[in-house]
Amino acid sequence: MTVHSFEQHFEDKIDNEISIEPRDWMPDDYRKTLIRQISQHAHSEIVGMLPEGNWITRAPSLRRKAVLLAKVQDEGGHGLYLYSAAETLGISRDEMLEQLHSGKAKYSSIFNYPSLTWADMGAIGWLVDGAAIMNQVPLCRTSYGPYARAMVRVCKEESFHQRQGFEIMLTLSKGTEVQKKLAQDALNRWWWPSIMMFGPSDDNSPNTEKSMRWRIKRFTNDELRQKFIDVTVEQTKILGLEVPDKDLKWNEERGHYDFGKINWDEFWNVVKGNGPCNKQRLETRKKAWEDGAWVRDAAMAHAEKRKNKKAAKAA
């Protein structure tokens, strides 16, 4: 087959909703786009363990502690599914980690905000995981097979994450005045960063068009953001809390909520590394990697020794 016919075959598969698998021919750009997106997604899961890890030892009850521990462990697992999916495209795990540590690869900006109070565990589960689910559900049908399969697994596990977060918010909002204030304060701080999680608006998102054509993405950033706002505002009413957006208003004609202007300067500033916790998050990851080096080496040496012993016995 000529390159042209390979390309035609690939396009036909995309058009007919046939998954692309690791050993299939694919355009370089498709491969690169996927490596960037999947590794960024994996990094987000791993760095995303940090703001919540911060509260495990201070959870208010054993139940809350067990739940938070399970959630953070899930996120580690999700990172691993995704790293494996990216590796099928020909990048190594170490290369990806190096890109994270050097700052070349990005992760979701939301994790560069600090988790200041226990109520933040509620707001993160409810809003951050809620926004992530909104993004991830369509990815279960993304065109690259290993990514889609990883996302099916992730989505199945993620739904408890959001529910446990909402439960924390509900408990606090029905509690004492101080508890209710904590819940409102967490909502105030996490609302806008959560809205920004869907990425730049469509007219400012250079990769969207190509990703939609290749069926990597199924909906645009703005479509998903609107959907998230519409469902989340209704959920906020159950909590009796107030969304920190004075321009928020139901638009009968559109059948959607209108919302205020997003502070994109803040978004780009955090992406560029100047958020409240960028430096701290990266340093924590690098330290974990460096401190773990001797464990990785020792495990390899041990495996090697056992293999040699076995071989000697057999000889």
Add this chain to the structure above:
Amino acid sequence: MTTSNKAEWPLWEVFIRSKAGLDHKHAGSLHAADAEMAIENARDVYTRRMEGVSIWVVESKYIHASDPGESESLYDPANDKVYRHPTFYNLPDELKHM
């Protein structure tokens, strides 16, 4: 930033039997220093919610796979044999239990 130039832990493919009576099915892959660690890691990564009763791990380099580029010729022999399917045969409606 210091990155160890040493080789990564090898890659393993994980197969899980979800309950007795069913086949092991490919679940995904992971890195581990040896088979024992691969099984333990597979338990933590792929069976956190009782998804399995048995785990197989195979080092990925030992998997031999067919070439997708040759699919057409590889599966060609089966392509023209519709008579292998029960629906190929035209039988009267009153025929029962068949």
